[in-house]
Amino acid sequence: MSDTNINNFTNPSTFILRGIPGLEEAHVWLSIPFCTMYITAFLGNFTILCIVKRDPSLHCPMYYFLCLLAISDLVLSTSIQPKMLSIFWFNFREIDFSACLTQMFFIHCSSAVESGVFVAMALDRYVAICEPLRYSTILTNTIVAKLGLAVVMRGVILVLPYPFLARQWPYCRTNIIPEPYCGHIAVVNLACADIRISSYYGLFVVFCVKGLDVIFIAISYTLILRAIFRLPTKDAQLKTFGTCGSHLCATLAFYIPGLFISIAYRFGQNLPMHFYIFISNLFLLMPSMVNPIIYGVRTKQIRTRLLWLFTQKVT
Incomplete structure (x- = not known):
């Protein structure tokens, strides 16, 4: 390869996504x-956003966090799947270098935000069960807004170095x-340089x-279960635990x-490459589909409001 070609390839204008x-x-x-x-x-996450927006009785911390979860699920799935489907259907494998880094940011950022939302929701359940009389004074709209902002900012700040390091x-x-998408490790592994900074920072973020x-979630549920087991009757225990289901x-x-x-990545060296990539993509995208079904x-x-909307349309 000539020196000119090497220099031209040092900063590629596009990457090629192989799909699976x-x-x-x-x-x-x-x-x-x-x-x-x-x-x-x-459809599921968009429906949840619409239901919570239209029903004033759902304007409370639990459903605000649920809306943030739905938004992060929409960002994650939309960051990956349209491009993935264009590869599967039309063989459109090329992706611009800057677009690749942008996709990388939104994938990892939305995943980090989603993880943070689960912590906030665990906190909400802890306060609702362990401090029910102080729920409205602890989780005010201002506190909920600050928690949501902190969750989003944490994801942005921690993930923002990914594309800058990769560039x-x-x-x-x-x-x-x-x-079929630009993951952080998948991209930096292509570099012909010592990428230990990216690798170590990736482990730090994880x-x-x-x-x-x-x-934090484990601690919250330990305290929640301890409070539930102190309730006097089995019915009260099951009913309270059902609010966390x-x-x-x-x-x-x-x-x-x-x-x-x-x-599988660390110990499944004997697994076929295509099997690992297929399963990892399936598992990465599954929560975005499953979450609205679980909550619905x-x-x-939400179930009552959804049934009401359907019956209104039918009549």
Whole structure:
């Protein structure tokens, strides 16, 4: 390769997304579940936003946090799936370098915000169960707004260095990303430089976001369960714990797949590349689809409002 070509490739104008390597011939069929997931996630989260906006009785901390969760789910799924489907359907594999870094930012930022929202929702459940008489004085609209802003700003501040670090590396090996989107590690692994700064910072962000968030959620639910077991009757215990059911299911749906992906990445060297990429993408995008279903089915207020909207349209 000539020196001129090396210099031109050092800062590539585009990257090539391979989709799911090894399964290119099945891309059209693979698009069916991902397209279904995107439509379900978009309609479900948008419906929750509309219901909460239109019903004044839902203007309270729990549903404000639920709206922030729905927005982060919409951003995450929209950052990934339209481009993924264009690869599967039309073989549009190219993505501009700046667009790739932008996609990287929104994917990781929305994921960090979603994790923070689950902590805020765990705090909401803790106050509602352990300090019910002080709920309205502790979680005022001002406090809720500050919590929401803190969750968003934490995600933005921690993830913002990702694209700046990725931009500074020289890329002279290849510009082919073996995935259907621009993940942080997938991009920086293409650099022909010492990327330990990016790797170490990525681990730091994972610890600061998901690591600490899981600890805070675990502490919250330990205190919640202790308060529930102190209630005098089984019926009271079950009824109180039922108020946490939706949040607990959504939290598990978010963190358990991520744990599985992490374990498979580190210990599943014998797994086929296409299987790992397919499963990791499925698990990454599944919470965006599952969350509105969980809250729609398990939350009485949303379920009632949704049924009312449908009956109004039918009549």
